[in-house]
Amino acid sequence: MNIETLSIKEVQKKLKEKSISVPEIAEALFxxxxxxxxxxxxxxxxxxxMVLKKAHALQEELEKDGYPETPSLLGxxxxxxxxxxxxxFPTTCAGKILEKYHSPFDATVVEKLRANKALILGKTNMDExxxxxxxxxxxxxxxxxxxxVKKVPGGSSGGSAAAVxxxxxxxxxxxxxxxxxxxxASFCGVVGMKPTYGLVSRYGLVAFASSFDQIGxxxxxxxxxxxxxxxxxxxxxxxxxxxxxxVPDFDAGLKQPVKGxxxxxxxxxxxxxxxxxxxxxxxxxxxxxxxxxxxxxxVSLPHTAYAVATYYIISTAEASSNLARxxxxxxxxxxxxxxxxxxxxxxxxxxxxxxxxxxxxMLGTYVLSSGYYDDYYLKALKVRTLIKQDFEKVFETCDAxxxxxxxxxxxxxxxxxxxxxxxxxxxxxxxxxxxxLPGITLRGGYxxxxxxxxxxxxxxxxxxxxxxNFAWNLEQALNLRExxxx
Amino acid sequence: MKYKPxxxxxxxTELLTATKMFCGCEVGFGGTPNTRVCPICLGMPGxxxxxxxKAIDYTIRTALALNCDIQSPTxxxxxxxxxxxxxxxxxxxxxxxxxxxxxxMDFSMGDSRTKRVGIxxxxxxxxxxxxxxxxxxxxxxxxxxLNRAGTPLIEIVTEPDLRSVEEVEAFMKAMKNLLEYxxxxxxxxxxxxxxxxxxISLREKDTDDFGTKVEVKxxxxxxxxxxxxxxxxxxxxxxxxxxxxxxPETRLWNEVTGxxxxxxxxxxxxxxxxxxxxDLMHIEISSDWIERVKEELPEMREEKKERFIxxxxxPEYDAEVLTDEKKIAxxxxxxxAKCKTPKAVSNxxxxxxxxxxxxxxxxxxxxxxxPACLATIINLIENGTISGKIGKTxxxxxxxxxxxxxxxxxxxxxKQVTDESAIQSVVQEVIEENPDxxxxxxxxxxxxxxxxxxQVMKKTRGKANPKMVNELxxxxxxx
Numbered sequence: 012m013n014i015e016t017l018s019i020k021e022v023q024k025k026l027k028e029k030s031i032s033v034p035e036i037a038e039a040l041f042x043x044x045x046x047x048x049x050x051x052x053x054x055x056x057x058x059x060x061m062v063l064k065k066a067h068a069l070q071e072e073l074e075k076d077g078y079p080e081t082p083s084l085l086g087x088x089x090x091x092x093x094x095x096x097x098x099x100f101p102t103t104c105a106g107k108i109l110e111k112y113h114s115p116f117d118a119t120v121v122e123k124l125r126a127n128k129a130l131i132l133g134k135t136n137m138d139e140x141x142x143x144x145x146x147x148x149x150x151x152x153x154x155x156x157x158x159x160v161k162k163v164p165g166g167s168s169g170g171s172a173a174a175v176x177x178x179x180x181x182x183x184x185x186x187x188x189x190x191x192x193x194x195x196a197s198f199c200g201v202v203g204m205k206p207t208y209g210l211v212s213r214y215g216l217v218a219f220a221s222s223f224d225q226i227g228x229x230x231x232x233x234x235x236x237x238x239x240x241x242x243x244x245x246x247x248x249x250x251x252x253x254x255x256x257x258v259p260d261f262d263a264g265l266k267q268p269v270k271g272x273x274x275x276x277x278x279x280x281x282x283x284x285x286x287x288x289x290x291x292x293x294x295x296x297x298x299x300x301x302x303x304x305x306x307x308x309x310v311s312l313p314h315t316a317y318a319v320a321t322y323y324i325i326s327t328a329e330a331s332s333n334l335a336r337x338x339x340x341x342x343x344x345x346x347x348x349x350x351x352x353x354x355x356x357x358x359x360x361x362x363x364x365x366x367x368x369x370x371x372x373m374l375g376t377y378v379l380s381s382g383y384y385d386d387y388y389l390k391a392l393k394v395r396t397l398i399k400q401d402f403e404k405v406f407e408t409c410d411a412x413x414x415x416x417x418x419x420x421x422x423x424x425x426x427x428x429x430x431x432x433x434x435x436x437x438x439x440x441x442x443x444x445x446x447x448l449p450g451i452t453l454r455g456g457y458x459x460x461x462x463x464x465x466x467x468x469x470x471x472x473x474x475x476x477x478x479x480n481f482a483w484n485l486e487q488a489l490n491l492r493e494x495x496x497x
Numbered sequence: 498m499k500y501k502p503x504x505x506x507x508x509x510t511e512l513l514t515a516t517k518m519f520c521g522c523e524v525g526f527g528g529t530p531n532t533r534v535c536p537i538c539l540g541m542p543g544x545x546x547x548x549x550x551k552a553i554d555y556t557i558r559t560a561l562a563l564n565c566d567i568q569s570p571t572x573x574x575x576x577x578x579x580x581x582x583x584x585x586x587x588x589x590x591x592x593x594x595x596x597x598x599x600x601x602m603d604f605s606m607g608d609s610r611t612k613r614v615g616i617x618x619x620x621x622x623x624x625x626x627x628x629x630x631x632x633x634x635x636x637x638x639x640x641x642x643l644n645r646a647g648t649p650l651i652e653i654v655t656e657p658d659l660r661s662v663e664e665v666e667a668f669m670k671a672m673k674n675l676l677e678y679x680x681x682x683x684x685x686x687x688x689x690x691x692x693x694x695x696x697i698s699l700r701e702k703d704t705d706d707f708g709t710k711v712e713v714k715x716x717x718x719x720x721x722x723x724x725x726x727x728x729x730x731x732x733x734x735x736x737x738x739x740x741x742x743x744x745p746e747t748r749l750w751n752e753v754t755g756x757x758x759x760x761x762x763x764x765x766x767x768x769x770x771x772x773x774x775x776d777l778m779h780i781e782i783s784s785d786w787i788e789r790v791k792e793e794l795p796e797m798r799e800e801k802k803e804r805f806i807x808x809x810x811x812p813e814y815d816a817e818v819l820t821d822e823k824k825i826a827x828x829x830x831x832x833x834a835k836c837k838t839p840k841a842v843s844n845x846x847x848x849x850x851x852x853x854x855x856x857x858x859x860x861x862x863x864x865x866x867x868p869a870c871l872a873t874i875i876n877l878i879e880n881g882t883i884s885g886k887i888g889k890t891x892x893x894x895x896x897x898x899x900x901x902x903x904x905x906x907x908x909x910x911x912k913q914v915t916d917e918s919a920i921q922s923v924v925q926e927v928i929e930e931n932p933d934x935x936x937x938x939x940x941x942x943x944x945x946x947x948x949x950x951x952q953v954m955k956k957t958r959g960k961a962n963p964k965m966v967n968e969l970x971x972x973x974x975x976x
Contacts, residue, residue: 094543095543096542096543102542102543104542109542112542114536114541114542114543115536115541116536116541116543118543213545214543214544214545215543215544216543217542217543218542218543218776220775221775221776222775248547249545249547250545250547251545251546251547251548251776251777251778252775252776252777252778328772329772329775331577331770332575332577332587332770332772335577335579335585335586335587336540336542336584336585336586337542338579338581338586340581340641341539341540341541341584341641342541342542352581352639353579356579376770379577379770379771379772380768380770381768381770384770384771384772388772
């Protein structure tokens with residue numbers, strides 16, 4: 012059995028047929044982890060004994076009660092980004108300030124995965140506090156891109172994307188604040204989805220920027236992503252911003268044809284800055300979609316140019332406040348022998364946070380400061396509204412938007428030295444976060460070095476079902492099932 | 498005085514909700530430190546706030562009682578500052594679209610005069626925890642108790658409309674009474690569930706320009722507020738007289754020195770970097786919601802007064818006095834629940850209870866004679882076990898010792914003597930010992946009867962039933 016090439020759906024079929032057991036799945040994954048993890052370094056914490064014990068317990072349950080009728084993840088190994096609170100693994104956010112932190116509770120999504128009988132395999136590497144686009148900002152380790160281990164996996168959910176791509180898990184959860192699921196999914200050639208803001212509870216996700224953060228799935232296939240999303244979505248009274256409506260059945264219309272539907276291609280995204288090879292792949296994808304009978308028309312999102320600036324003002328403002336609690340007083344890293352309380356705060360934070368986190372806290376503190384609030388923060392909120400309106404206008408005539416996920420493919424570890432240049436790499440993913448819209452990335456092709464090139468579909472609010480349907484059709488049409496050679 | 502004081506208030510009051518503002522932890526005072534806490538009010542990573550709807554109801558109720566406009570939508574903002582008793586290092590409060598604005602409160606100055614103070618705003622927020630500093634000076638640590646962290650708190654900000662110590666005192670009393678009447682807070686200043694912060698400036702007698710404002714914090718009773726105000730008025734006028742400039746600053750009251758001390762100047766003032774709380778949705782307050790809150794408004798003073806007159810046939814004056822403070826009215830009704838003589842209860846409260854309370858300078862919650870005790874005393878008088886006079890002695894004793902009235906009567910042998918033969922023999926004794934007085938009476942000087950009754954009472958240490966003493970004496974003297 013070649014577990015690294017199997018999808019969740021394929022493994023579920025084997026489980027149902029009883030041709031494989033839950034412990035066998037787990038053991039197969041651990042063998043793969045043993046083989047590739049020294050190179051990929053996707054995980055921050057793993058606990059083989061505990062997981063195997065749970066695998067046996069789940070197998071017993073399966074034998075006793077039979078395979079569940081309703082959507083289930085029984086026995087399916089899932090990896091979690093290390094900013095999702097878990098009681099059985101540490102939750103470090105890949106930062107020194109939380110390096111020994113154990114959460115006293117499970118995040119809502121973790122509760123839901125456990126209720127669906129998933130097997131939580133471990134916690135994956137990330138940029139510290141989800142701040143970054145390459146997972147290089149982790150204080151723990153650098154994760155490699157399974158397609159070329161000298162390249163970054165993208166970020167901030169780089170560990171989750173790399174683990175899925177390298178066959179070290181069947182599925183994973185990440186969080187997407189400005190593209191942190193979709194961009195690493197693009198770099199690692201997997202499917203990554205950011206749901207509509209509010210569809211998935213944020214309770215237990217260590218906050219970076221509260222009005223943007225969304226948890227979403229990473230998987231090998233669109234169908235797997237749909238299943239994972241089905242299991243984690245839904246109203247949660249503990250998250251005041253969670254959506255109170257019904258969660259649709261994402262499987263029901265997944266395989267419907269999309270013939271006759273209209274897809275908008277934002278001209279602004281194909282402008283300067285787009286790598287020619289990425290552009291070439293993107294154009295071939297458009298062509299494929301047209302062959303499926305989809306009408307692809309150019310649309311305009313005129314405020315795209317302001318998206319990155321707007322995002323870095325609002326998200327850093329929120330982050331500066333969200334991360335204020337890490338002060339060495341109640342939990343986490345505490346500096347030794349401070350002179351007084353203020354020094355306890357400042358030294359714990361200076362020693363406990365990495366450079367990128369400090370950079371964003373300073374930026375956020377600045378834009379909220381008296382005298383700057385109106386010029387920066389308030390103005391950014393207004394631009395955010397304009398960007399939302401851009402999308403609303405497009406969705407009056409289009410069923411979805413198709414765009415490249417990133418301007419480039421994966422770059423070399425250590426290659427991107429200027430933080431501002433890295434910020435600009437998120438230009439195509441940030442607008443969906445500003446507007447709270449769902450987006451899904453899937454592999455569209457390869458560049459001349461054989462690195463995956465991602466494309467993304469952006470949908471209207473809470474139109475995940477339709478978005479997944481588009482993505483499934485595109486995935487089938489492209490039929491790209493190569494795996495990285497490790 | 499050369500200067501006119503200009504005074505305003507910021508008032509914090511903790512709400513009487515069962516649970517905290519954003520989590521399910523119980524609200525309470527004191528207790529073992531850090532026992533009424535959960536990951537949410539501890540601000541642990543990954544937690545989110547879920548707002549307490551009752552607390553929002555109470556804020557609307559307070560805003561309505563203070564004649565505010567209700568803003569809808571209203572929303573929460575984060576107030577960012579670092580302090581170890583603030584687990585998230587930001588307080589969820591309101592700064593931009595505050596729930597209640599542009600209100601006012603009219604209050605009585607104790608005579609026929611009333612005064613109006615403007616209410617700038619009424620907003621809702623969460624309370625912080627408490628720091629406990631060890632006694633020994635050399636200690637290099639402080640302890641944090643987060644039992645209070647996340648308690649729902651209303652802040653009321655007044656306009657600087659008060660002009661004298663007298664107005665300030667009447668205002669504080671009226672504000673406390675209002676908050677008690679609308680039942681949003683227990684208003685216990687010693688426990689910090691009601692906190693006054695005062696801002697004071699002086700202006701030259703003949704201008705309308707405001708002077709520089711000084712804020713004073715850490716005031717745990719109304720008496721302290723008055724002291725602080727008097728101190729600050731003196732300090733500021735002396736500074737102005739000496740040609741010194743008053744600095745805008747926040748000062749702290751020190752009870753030991755009886756002085757205020759600068760805590761921070763405006764240059765050091767914190768920049769709270771307020772911004773809308775992204776973890777909480779905007780709150781739409783519909784007219785239906787406001788109507789519901791209005792319907793739930795408890796009985797206010799005028800209604801209560803009328804009901805006391807109607808239900809208990811009390812004179813208007815009594816009803817007026819009893820309802821002046823909500824807690825007195827409650828005390829009255831609690832006493833009445835255990836005895837059936839409204840007028841007697843009213844008389845006792847208006848005389849004995851209020852007099853002692855005034856001397857104690859305490860809240861009626863702290864009054865040692867509980868409603869149950871008072872009801873017992875009144876019942877014992879009504880059923881003739883003790884006389885009215887002994888009743889007062891028992892009351893004093895309960896007040897001093899907090900003992901049960903019946904126990905006091907038994908221990909001190911204060912039970913009224915109603916045994917006719919026992920009284921008869923004392924009457925006999927008194928007649929024999931006072932032949933001259935008896936003679937005077939029989940000659941028509943009936944006024945001396947009082948003296949003879951007094952003698953009988955003295956001999957029985959006040960325990961003889963006065964009615965029987967009168968009857969028996971009268972009979973003896975007729976003979």
